[in-house]
Amino acid sequence: MEDKTQELVEKLLENQDTIEKILEKIILLEKTGALDTLADLAAFVKVAQDTLSDEIIKKNSELITNLGLVSAKFTSDNALMLIDAIGDAICRCDKEPEPVGLTGLLKAMNDPDVKFALGFLINMAKALGRALRERA
Amino acid sequence: MKRVVILGGGVAGTLTANYLVPKIKERIKNEEVQITLISDRNFQIYEPGFLYLIFNRLGEGELKRNLGELLDPAVQLVIDRATKIDADNSRVVTENGSYDYDYLVIATGSRVVPEEIPGLKEGGHWFYNLEGATRLREALAKFNGGKIVVSVMGIPHKCPVAPMEVTFILHDFLRRRNLRDKTELLYTYPINKIFTMDPVVELVQPMFDERGIQYKTFFNPIEVDAKNRKVITLEGEEESYDLLIAIPPHRGAQVIIDSGLGDKGGWVPTDKYTLRVDGYDNMYALGDATNLPVSKAGSVAHFQAEVVAENLAAEIEGIEPTAMFNGKAFCFIETGWEEATYIWFDYFTPPRPVLPSKFVHFVKMAYNKAYWLTARGLL
Numbered sequence: 001m002e003d004k005t006q007e008l009v010e011k012l013l014e015n016q017d018t019i020e021k022i023l024e025k026i027i028l029l030e031k032t033g034a035l036d037t038l039a040d041l042a043a044f045v046k047v048a049q050d051t052l053s054d055e056i057i058k059k060n061s062e063l064i065t066n067l068g069l070v071s072a073k074f075t076s077d078n079a080l081m082l083i084d085a086i087g088d089a090i091c092r093c094d095k096e097p098e099p100v101g102l103t104g105l106l107k108a109m110n111d112p113d114v115k116f117a118l119g120f121l122i123n124m125a126k127a128l129g130r131a132l133r134e135r136a
Numbered sequence: 137m138k139r140v141v142i143l144g145g146g147v148a149g150t151l152t153a154n155y156l157v158p159k160i161k162e163r164i165k166n167e168e169v170q171i172t173l174i175s176d177r178n179f180q181i182y183e184p185g186f187l188y189l190i191f192n193r194l195g196e197g198e199l200k201r202n203l204g205e206l207l208d209p210a211v212q213l214v215i216d217r218a219t220k221i222d223a224d225n226s227r228v229v230t231e232n233g234s235y236d237y238d239y240l241v242i243a244t245g246s247r248v249v250p251e252e253i254p255g256l257k258e259g260g261h262w263f264y265n266l267e268g269a270t271r272l273r274e275a276l277a278k279f280n281g282g283k284i285v286v287s288v289m290g291i292p293h294k295c296p297v298a299p300m301e302v303t304f305i306l307h308d309f310l311r312r313r314n315l316r317d318k319t320e321l322l323y324t325y326p327i328n329k330i331f332t333m334d335p336v337v338e339l340v341q342p343m344f345d346e347r348g349i350q351y352k353t354f355f356n357p358i359e360v361d362a363k364n365r366k367v368i369t370l371e372g373e374e375e376s377y378d379l380l381i382a383i384p385p386h387r388g389a390q391v392i393i394d395s396g397l398g399d400k401g402g403w404v405p406t407d408k409y410t411l412r413v414d415g416y417d418n419m420y421a422l423g424d425a426t427n428l429p430v431s432k433a434g435s436v437a438h439f440q441a442e443v444v445a446e447n448l449a450a451e452i453e454g455i456e457p458t459a460m461f462n463g464k465a466f467c468f469i470e471t472g473w474e475e476a477t478y479i480w481f482d483y484f485t486p487p488r489p490v491l492p493s494k495f496v497h498f499v500k501m502a503y504n505k506a507y508w509l510t511a512r513g514l515l
């Protein structure tokens with residue numbers, strides 16, 4: 001027992017500077033109430049550590065990664081413009097839809113706005129075809 | 137129009153492209169600059185995953201992604217094998233064409249050459265490429281006890297800590313399969329200590345001792361006797377084995393050797409701060425391809441890509457390039473099936489490993505999946 005106390009005192013003296021610094025920090029944490037928060041946080045981290053598994057980590061990271069990769073493609077100026085325009089179209093399009101047959105479709109193709117959108121869709125089809133071929 | 141050609145679609149090439157595009161996007165849109173990435177395959181492989189594949193913890197499909205998914209759409213992707221870099225005429229020749237450049241980025245990586253150790257191909261295993269890793273997965277599943285030797289057979293090699301990691305994970309893998317008592321586990325390293333960096337040795341060596349993992353230093357294999365299952369070293373030692381897991385010697389890409397651009401090992405002589413290829417103003421090199429005294433690690437390629445992209449963008453804008461690489465590397469170190477630590481260091485700062493924990497292991501497992509966000513330049 002004596003030896004152990006002696007050892008402990010020696011260790012404390014050896015590390016006096018470090019221990020003083022640690023104590024100062026702990027006292028400050030206790031005074032501000034942050035020590036309790038830290039203890040809560042430790043419990044939270046422990047729960048996470050004890051309940052998570054490699055499988056859960058893998059699945060969630062994969063999901064976030066896939067979302068991240070896809071969303072990265074929506075940051076170009078062009079994509080932003082398009083999403084913005086689609087947003088406007090959704091907001092403005094408050095008409096009740098009517099059933100449209102072939103004649104209706106042909107008539108609609110005279111509309112300059114529809115013509116413009118069709119032009120866009122054809123460009124889009126070209127780019128999509130290329131992207132699909134690149135991935136084939 | 138200025139042409140930037142990036143050779144290699146690994147982490148180094150892909151990240152350089154993805155970092156460069158946003159910096160000069162107006163010029164790309166106005167067709168003042170074109171960025172072309174040449175890769176001999178249309179996908180990228182996440183190599184750190186091999187360490188998990190051999191224990192069946194990640195599947196082959198999880199380690200591959202299409203380059204189209206990873207590259208900024210503004211980059212022109214060419215799938216073709218470069219056969220020669222004609223540096224004097226600023227041209228890359230491929231099997232199916234040729235590409236003139238104003239700036240070239242060499243990111244052709246490294247490869248293992250097990251054939252350089254006689255008998256290794258016949259008598260040994262490795263996990264440093266996909267083919268080797270899938271073969272080792274099979275051998276490990278069949279392993280029923282005996283002596284496993286994990287042997288580093290050449291420096292430099294990719295991911296310096298991976299041999300220690302595989303040894304630690306093996307120890308737990310064997311315990312989980314009730315085979316540890318029936319298995320002798322030996323780790324060998326070519327120099328006078330078990331790793332190049334002392335702070336890592338101080339952490340790992342006692343952990344090897346605690347686990348009964350044996351180790352030998354100054355162990356430089358020159359031959360494998362496949363028939364009698366023995367490793368023979370330069371120092372005149374012989375070590376028998378039942379399963380040999382080698383870290384084979386590495387070399388730079390064949391195109392570097394064929395173009396006369398590399399040193400003896402096929403590594404491109406590169407300035408350690410600016411990452412310019414020695415003797416060429418319009419060529420940068422990064423990642424595993426360089427001769428730099430830094431780890432051959434994906435994280436190094438990542439930090440270097442930031443520097444190369446910034447300097448290329450500056451040059452394209454006509455500004456003096458000032459970014460410098462400070463040698464930074466970051467490596468996770470798995471110290472068991474479910475615990476890990478990590479180190480970071482640079483030219484000026486030595487590594488300081490933290491105590492191994494389950495939490496760091498989880499972060500590594502998450503990163504194994506999230507790596508693709510790094511390749512995309514997002515993480």
Ligand SMILES: Cc1cc2nc3c(=O)[nH]c(=O)nc-3n(C[C@H](O)[C@H](O)[C@H](O)COP(=O)(O)OP(=O)(O)OC[C@H]3O[C@@H](n4cnc5c(N)ncnc54)[C@H](O)[C@@H]3O)c2cc1C
Binds near residue numbers: 263295
């Ligand atoms: C088992 C293992 C574990 C690892 N663990 C880690 C880790 O935990 N952390 C870490 O940071 N790193 C790790 N690494 C290292 C990391 O994988 C490499 O450092 C990284 O892949 C290097 O990237 P790179 O782009 O320079 O080269 P590479 O990834 O090798 O890419 C080079 C590319 O160039 C292409 N290429 C080559 N020649 C030609 C040609 N003539 N024409 C066209 N294309 C060509 C190749 O096909 C390849 O796609 C590990 C490696 C291994 C093997």
